Structures are given as C-alpha cells and as structure tokens.
Amino acid sequence: xxxxxxxxxxxxxxxxxxxxxxxxxxxxxxxxxxxxxxxxxxxxxxxxxxxxxxxxxxxxxxxxxxxxxxxxxxxxxxxxxxxxxxxxxxxxxxxxxxxxxxxxxxxxxxxxxxxxxxxxxxxxxxxxxxxxxxxxxxxxxxxxxxxxxxxxxxxxxxxxxxxxxxxxxxxxxxxxxxxxxxxxxxxxxxxxxxxxxxxxxxxxxxxxxxxxxxxxxxxxxxxxxxxxxxxxxxxxxxxxxxxxxxxxxxxxxxxxxxxxxxxxxxxxxxxxxxxxxxxxxxxxxxxxxxxxxxxxxxxxxxxxxxxxxxxxxxxxxxxxxxxxxxxxxxxxxxxxxxxxxxxxxxxxxxxxxxxxxxxxxxxxxx
Amino acid sequence: xxxxxxxxxxxxxxxxxxxxxxxxxxxxxxxxxxxxxxxxxxxxxxxxxxxxxxxxxxxxxxxxxxxxxxxxxxxxxxxxxxxxxxxxxxxxxxxxxxxxxxxxxxxxxxxxxxxxxxxxxxxxxxxxxxxxxxxxxxxxxxxxxxxxxxxxxxxxxxxxxxxxxxxxxxxxxxxxxxxxxxxxxxxxxxxxxxxxxxxxxxxxxxxxxxxxxxxxxxxxxxxxxxxxxxxxxxxxxxxxxxxxxxxxxxxxxxxxxxxxxxxxxxxxxxxxxxxxxxxxxxxxxxxxxxxxxxxxxxxxx
Ligand SMILES: Nc1ncnc2c1ncn2[C@@H]1O[C@H](COP(=O)(O)OP(=O)(O)O)[C@@H](O)[C@H]1O
Ligand SMILES: [Mg+2]
Numbered sequence: 001x002x003x004x005x006x007x008x009x010x011x012x013x014x015x016x017x018x019x020x021x022x023x024x025x026x027x028x029x030x031x032x033x034x035x036x037x038x039x040x041x042x043x044x045x046x047x048x049x050x051x052x053x054x055x056x057x058x059x060x061x062x063x064x065x066x067x068x069x070x071x072x073x074x075x076x077x078x079x080x081x082x083x084x085x086x087x088x089x090x091x092x093x094x095x096x097x098x099x100x101x102x103x104x105x106x107x108x109x110x111x112x113x114x115x116x117x118x119x120x121x122x123x124x125x126x127x128x129x130x131x132x133x134x135x136x137x138x139x140x141x142x143x144x145x146x147x148x149x150x151x152x153x154x155x156x157x158x159x160x161x162x163x164x165x166x167x168x169x170x171x172x173x174x175x176x177x178x179x180x181x182x183x184x185x186x187x188x189x190x191x192x193x194x195x196x197x198x199x200x201x202x203x204x205x206x207x208x209x210x211x212x213x214x215x216x217x218x219x220x221x222x223x224x225x226x227x228x229x230x231x232x233x234x235x236x237x238x239x240x241x242x243x244x245x246x247x248x249x250x251x252x253x254x255x256x257x258x259x260x261x262x263x264x265x266x267x268x269x270x271x272x273x274x275x276x277x278x279x280x281x282x283x284x285x286x287x288x289x290x291x292x293x294x295x296x297x298x299x300x301x302x303x304x305x306x307x308x309x310x311x312x313x314x315x316x317x318x319x320x321x322x323x324x325x326x327x328x329x330x331x332x333x334x335x336x337x338x339x340x341x342x343x344x345x346x347x348x349x350x351x352x353x354x355x356x357x358x359x360x361x362x363x364x365x366x
Numbered sequence: 367x368x369x370x371x372x373x374x375x376x377x378x379x380x381x382x383x384x385x386x387x388x389x390x391x392x393x394x395x396x397x398x399x400x401x402x403x404x405x406x407x408x409x410x411x412x413x414x415x416x417x418x419x420x421x422x423x424x425x426x427x428x429x430x431x432x433x434x435x436x437x438x439x440x441x442x443x444x445x446x447x448x449x450x451x452x453x454x455x456x457x458x459x460x461x462x463x464x465x466x467x468x469x470x471x472x473x474x475x476x477x478x479x480x481x482x483x484x485x486x487x488x489x490x491x492x493x494x495x496x497x498x499x500x501x502x503x504x505x506x507x508x509x510x511x512x513x514x515x516x517x518x519x520x521x522x523x524x525x526x527x528x529x530x531x532x533x534x535x536x537x538x539x540x541x542x543x544x545x546x547x548x549x550x551x552x553x554x555x556x557x558x559x560x561x562x563x564x565x566x567x568x569x570x571x572x573x574x575x576x577x578x579x580x581x582x583x584x585x586x587x588x589x590x591x592x593x594x595x596x597x598x599x600x601x602x603x604x605x606x607x608x609x610x611x612x613x614x615x616x617x618x619x620x621x622x623x624x625x626x627x628x629x630x631x632x633x634x635x636x637x638x639x640x641x642x643x644x645x646x647x648x649x650x651x652x653x654x655x656x657x658x659x660x661x662x663x664x665x666x667x
Binding site (some may be wrong): 076 | 492562564565567568569570571572573574575578582586587589
C-alpha cells in the first residue's frame with residue numbers, strides 16, 4: 001500500500017500503440033507528495049506517453065496508476081485532480097488571458113466573485129496581472145507559457161504535469177524560467193512532474209529524476225546521486241560527459257574489486273575500485289572529465305596516473321575541454337578557468353600527466 | 367537568381383492564356399449583361415439598348431421581392447440543415463483514424479463525379495409518390511400491420527398513405543442539402559483538421575466535458591471554416607436553378623428559376639440581366655460583411 005507521502009503510484013505500467021510500438025514498458029515508480037519530479041530521457045523514450053497516462057489522455061495497456069490513493073482506471077481527464085501544461089502551451093487563442101485562466105473554474109461552476117479573485121491571484125503568481133485583457137497573440141512565448149501555468153495552477157491540482165515546458169524558449173529565458181519554476185513549486189507546494197530531454201534542466205530543477213530509455217526507467221535518484229553514481233552505462237553517458245572504458249573484473253579484495261582495463265593496464269596496472277555489489281566479467285570503468293587532474297610533472301602520490309598527449313584544446317570561456325590520448329585510450333578533461341591564463345601550458349601536442357582518485361572512478365556493471 | 371516575376375516576357379507569356387480566358391468568357395459576358403440590364407425589351411423580345419432603371423425597379427416589385435425573400439428563406443433553411451448534418455460529419459472525418467480519413471473524404475466528394483442532373487433525377491425516383499422512400503415506408507407499414515395483427519389491433523395502423531414528398535419546398539430543401547453538403551463539409555473539415563488537438567485536450571484537462579469543449583473551444587476555433595462553409599452553402603443555394611426546377615412545385619420558384627425564365631420563355635433578357643445583377647450585388651454584400659467582420663477580428667483589439 002502506498003504511504004501517505006506518495007501522491008502518484010505507477011505500477012507495472014505498459015503502453016502499446018498497435019502491435020509493434022511499446023512506448024512505455026513495465027514502469028513502476030512512486031512520486032512523493034510535494035516533490036519536483038522529472039522524467040528525463042532522449043526523444044522517443046516514452047516520457048510524454050507516461051505523462052499523458054497520468055493526465056488521462058492515454059490509458060495503460062497494462063498495470064495501474066493511483067493518484068492520491070485512487071485508482072485512475074477509466075477516469076476521464078476532466079475528472080482527475082491533475083492539470084497539465086502542454087508543450088505547445090495550448091493557450092486558447094480566442095480568449096483573453098483572464099478568460100483562459102478563468103476557464104477551468106467556470107466549467108467547475110465556481111461563483112463569479114471567487115473566480116475573479118483566484119484568477120487575480122494566479123496571474124499575480126506568474127507576474128501577468130497587467131496582461132489580463134490581452135489576447136494570446138499579443139503575448140510573447142514566455143508570457144503564453146505563464147498563462148498556461150496560471151491556468152493550470154488556478155485549479156489547485158494535486159499534481160501539475162509539465163511536458164517539455166521550456167523547450168520553446170531561448171537559452172537565457174530558459175535558465176530564468178528554470179529558477180522561477182522551482183520558486184513557484186516551492187511556494188505553491190504542489191507536486192510538479194516535468195518531462196524533459198535536457199539533463200541540465202532536470203538536474204537543476206528536480207528533487208528526484210527518473211531516467212528513461214526505450215520505455216524503461218533505468219534509474220530513479222536525486223540529481224547528485226544520478227550524476228555521481230549512475231547505475232549503468234546509459235545513464236552515465238546521458239547525464240553529463242563521461243570517459244568510459246571496457247574492463248574485466250579480475251579479483252575482489254575487502255569491499256573493492258580489481259579491474260583490468262585493456263586500454264590502460266600496461267600504463268596504470270589493474271585498478272582497485274570501491275564497489276559493494278557483486279561484479280564479475282566485463283564491466284565499464286568511468287571517470288568524469290572534471291575529475292581528471294593535469295600536471296606537467298609526474299604526480300607520484302597519485303595511485304592512478306598516466307602520461308598522455310594533448311590532441312586538442314577547446315576553449316569555452318569558463319572551461320577548457322582538453323582531448324587527450326595515451327595509446328588506445330582517449331580521455332576528455334574539463335579544466336575550470338579559475339584565473340586568467342590558468343592553463344596557459346595546456347596546448348596541443350604537449351605531453352602531460354593525468355591522474356584521478358580511485359574513489360571517483362565508477363564501476364558500471366550494465 | 368532572378369525571380370521569374372521579374373522576367374516580364376516570361377510572366378506575360380504565362381499570364382496571357384488564363385487572363386484571356388477570364389476576359390473572354392467571364393468579364394466580357396458580365397459587361398454585356400450589365401449593359402443589358404439597363405436596356406429595354408422590344409415587342410418581340412429583342413433588346414433595345416437604353417439607360418434606364420426600369421428593370422431594377424421591376425425587380426424590386428412585391429411579387430419579385432417575394433420570390434427573392436423565398437429564395438433567401440429556402441437558402442437559410444438549407445444552410446441550417448446542411449450545417450446540422452455537415453458539422454458533425456466534418457468532425458467525424460477529422461477525428462477518424464488516419465487510414466479511414468481519405469476513404470471518408472472520398473465518399474463526401476464522390477457525388478461530384480456524377481452529373482448533377484442525373485443525381486437530381488435520382489432524387490425524383492426516391493421521393494415521388496411511387497418512389498423508393500414511399501415503397502420503404504409502405505413495406506414498414508405492412509410489417510407493422512402484421513405485427514399489430516398478432517395482438518388483434520391491426521386497425522391502429524390504418525391505411526397506408528404515401529407521403530407527398532416531391533414538387534414542394536421540402537423536396538427542394540432536401541435536394542439542396544444533398545447537393546451542397548460537400549461544400550460545407552470540406553472547409554469545416556479543413557479547419558478542424560488543422561486545429562492543434564492540444565486545445566481540446568487542454569479544455570478536457572481543465573475539467574470541461576466533451577459538449578462544453580465542443581461549444582467553448584472546438585466551434586469558436588473552427589469558426590472561420592464554419593463561416594466559409596455556411597456562406598458557400600447559402601450563396602450557392604440562393605442562386606440555384608436546377609434543383610427547384612426539377613424537385614420544386616408551384617410554391618418553390620426561386621430567383622434562379624425566375625432569371626432562367628427571362629432568358630427562355632419570357633424572352634426578356636434585360637429584366638433577366640437586372641435580376642442577375644441584383645443577385646450578384648446581394649452576394650457581394652454578404653461577402654463584404656464577412657470580410658469586414660474578419661478584418662475587424664484580426665485587427666488590434
Ligand atoms: N499516438 C501514438 N500512436 C503511435 N505511436 C505513438 C503515439 N504516441 C507516441 N508514440 C510512439 O511512442 C514512442 C514514445 O513517444 P513519446 O512518449 O512521445 O516519447 P518522448 O516524449 O519521450 O519523446 C515513440 O516511438 C512514438 O513514436
Ligand atoms: Mg515528448
């Protein structure tokens with residue numbers, strides 16, 4: 001039984017379209033009351049389909065969905081206490097901003113006085129009070145999105161569903177809206193479920209993230225855990241950047257496993273990595289680019305160190321991305337430009353030492 | 367590269383045939399008719415060019431105004447019925463599964479492939495006193511009589527009286543609805559088809575039922591198509607001639623029939639021309655009102 005902390009329970013949900021497409025494949029997860037939850041995955045992985053099943057626009061082929069303990073099987077979208085912000089916003093073009101926000105209250109038969117008051121509050125929440133009498137075609141994309149938000153929030157839903165809400169905004173506005181959505185969510189206390197294919201968006205906004213691929217949820221974790229402890233190659237690679245190598249488990253020693261990475265073994269020997277599960281056979285060994293350290297002289301106290309050649313340096317202003325090679329092994333290192341000219345010595349064609357801490361190395365068994 | 371519009375020779379060569387066609391077969395006859403509308407009818411029906419408004423004055427005499435009014439009335443009723451049938455039909459096609467859509471559209475357009483005259487005669491076969499519809503009704507009546515006979519109450523059915531369906535205004539309206547249904551369905555279908563379906567989903571999501579969504583969201587958003595379709599059906603049935611001529615009776619002469627009569631048995635081309643232009647002006651006024659309404663909506667506030 002879901003406890004009172006759970007607002008949405010998804011149990012073994014499968015969604016098939018026709019006989020060939022399985023958009024969502026046996027997903028089970030709980031969404032907690034009041035959290036900012038993100039469904040993250042590449043395009044076509046089934047995020048929207050899962051969200052639409054929560055809203056009631058699609059019904060699961062198998063499995064069940066509970067919202068606040070209630071089975072949603074056969075419950076029409078207009079009878080669910082969730083509201084959705086559509087990817088296209090779907091702000092009614094023939095109604096003013098005020099009429100758009102009032103629509104959901106009007107169809108529910110809310111008294112006129114209360115409608116005006118609540119619409120006013122909702123518009124204030126998204127800072128659109130001055131636009132109440134405008135038509136949507138007199139608004140910018142960002143403003144239309146706020147209307148869509150106000151229109152959904154004014155219904156005081158138990159859960160607000162947002163399908164790629166920021167994808168149509170330009171980069172600056174998107175960053176600003178990320179912060180604003182988080183502020184909004186904390187202030188209204190409503191559970192937000194957001195769908196996105198943008199890992200930065202998910203990491204910066206969500207309390208917990210479910211990473212999806214091919215209709216499956218691969219990992220469900222808070223952002224930091226997802227980034228630092230991805231549980232499989234797909235998640236490791238999809239979230240942020242990763243230096244990934246193939247290796248074999250060759251032994252185990254008190255809570256650590258010994259891994260031989262073919263591309264590195266003749267330079268650094270076998271790696272001893274902390275791992276509390278059971279691992280054998282082929283595994284992935286991964287290290288984040290920003291966790292590599294570069295030095296011109298051999299860092300003798302570092303257990304994992306090797307000499308590499310700088311193949312390319314790409315300058316991003318705040319960071320340099322350095323592409324390195326040591327025989328078969330290719331690395332990317334991200335260096336913060338902590339002061340002007342901090343990495344003046346890092347130039348193409350030079351040889352440098354790279355090193356990293358054993359504890360920062362990831363072992364990926366799948 | 368230069369736009370082909372800038373190459374005057376090419377443009378002229380390409381534009382000449384359609385322009386010539388329009389001028390010779392549309393503009394020139396229209397001008398001739400316009401000149402005739404101010405002419406006088408000679409004693410043998412010949413046309414004597416003049417400049418007087420007598421034909422127009424005659425056109426708005428009570429007897430002719432009555433016919434114009436009846437035409438407007440029949441066209442309005444036809445448009446209403448066509449809309450009541452056509453709007454759900456257009457919705458149905460727009461929301462049908464993709465593989466059915468083309469088949470359904472084809473069925474709507476299919477009648478165009480048969481000559482209107484033949485299709486109208488087919489309606490005569492359906493509607494006349496000894497037509498298919500009355501046969502069907504008679505058959506049903508017979509079966510019901512037998513059924514009631516089992517309960518010994520056959521007499522409640524009485525004698526079968528064939529319905530008088532042909533040669534009256536009802537028949538004209540039925541025929542017009544049938545002929546102009548596709549003209550109304552297609553523009554409405556086109557707007558609904560293009561409509562972003564998330565508007566409808568948003569309405570449902572906000573708690574509205576399907577009927578509420580239909581009246582508050584779907585219909586307002588499909589309004590341009592609805593107006594186009596209804597205007598098309600209205601204007602076309604206003605000026606119709608064949609349907610009332612074949613299916614109508616003495617009570618259902620429309621302005622089209624009146625005009626046709628001037629060019630045939632009455633041999634009064636000037637009066638016929640004046641009536642035609644009256645109809646044309648009426649159509650222009652309707653289109654102008656529509657355009658200015660649309661313009662006002664598109665304008666700022
Ligand atoms: N109505 C539908 N009919 C058939 N296939 C669909 C339908 N909706 C989605 N799909 C398919 O399901 C898969 C997942 O789609 P979607 O949930 O939209 O992915 P995402 O939102 O993650 O990009 C895709 O392969 C898509 O083509
Ligand atoms: Mg999507």
